[in-house]
Amino acid sequence: MTPTIFIVDDDSSVRKSLERLLRASGYQTQAFASAEDFLACRPCLNPKDPSCLVLDVRMPGISGISLQQELANAGVILPIVFITGHGNIPMSVQAMKNGAVDFLPKPFAEEELLNAVEQALAKAARLQKEAAEKAEIRRRVKTLTPREYEVFRWVITGMLNKEIAAELKVTEKTIKVHRARVMQKMKAASLADLVRLAEKIGITPENPGSNPGSSVG
Numbered sequence: 001m002t003p004t005i006f007i008v009d010d011d012s013s014v015r016k017s018l019e020r021l022l023r024a025s026g027y028q029t030q031a032f033a034s035a036e037d038f039l040a041c042r043p044c045l046n047p048k049d050p051s052c053l054v055l056d057v058r059m060p061g062i063s064g065i066s067l068q069q070e071l072a073n074a075g076v077i078l079p080i081v082f083i084t085g086h087g088n089i090p091m092s093v094q095a096m097k098n099g100a101v102d103f104l105p106k107p108f109a110e111e112e113l114l115n116a117v118e119q120a121l122a123k124a125a126r127l128q129k130e131a132a133e134k135a136e137i138r139r140r141v142k143t144l145t146p147r148e149y150e151v152f153r154w155v156i157t158g159m160l161n162k163e164i165a166a167e168l169k170v171t172e173k174t175i176k177v178h179r180a181r182v183m184q185k186m187k188a189a190s191l192a193d194l195v196r197l198a199e200k201i202g203i204t205p206e207n208p209g210s211n212p213g214s215s216v217g
């Protein structure tokens with residue numbers, strides 16, 4: 001697994017220099033002259049292996065800051081290292097608040113860039129792992145029947161089986177059966193484990209009886 005570093009800079013000399021440096025350090029690279037060209041590369045927006053983006057701030061057309069926002073809105077997992085010859089404090093603060101790993105003013109030392117790229121790749125690996133975990137939890141939730149999902153929402157509130165049975169107007173035995181199936185399908189070893197899984201994908205105890213069996217985003 002060789003990480004890919006995407007480079008977006010309108011200056012061809014900068015692109016070539018960065019590619020030489022990063023390839024010499026063992027990375028794969030792919031360079032683009034504009035944000036528009038990068039966005040046109042659909043596989044680049046969903047890399048299989050941890051990757052990152054070295055991005056110039058000021059470019060004709062879509063700026064680096066605008067590209068950062070567009071990628072965030074699309075849910076693209078691609079940590080960004082900004083480079084710029086025209087940066088200022090408000091711009092760097094905005095970039096960092098929006099999740100940039102670093103904001104390097106040109107000229108920068110090679111070691112600075114390599115350190116930032118290493119941090120970005122570590123972040124990418126962590127985010128990809130979290131995304132895979134959430135996808136697996138959502139897959140498990142989709143295996144629940146509408147009634148099991150309804151019971152699931154009540155169970156994570158900490159209510160007892162008899163209390164849930166009263167709310168749903170069924171027997172306590174029925175709730176026990178559904179609860180056991182929920183625990184099995186969700187692969188939860190305990191109530192605390194079930195709550196943790198739910199929280200990971202944004203399911204909370206509030207209004208537990210609403211929208212039973214609905215899909216989870």
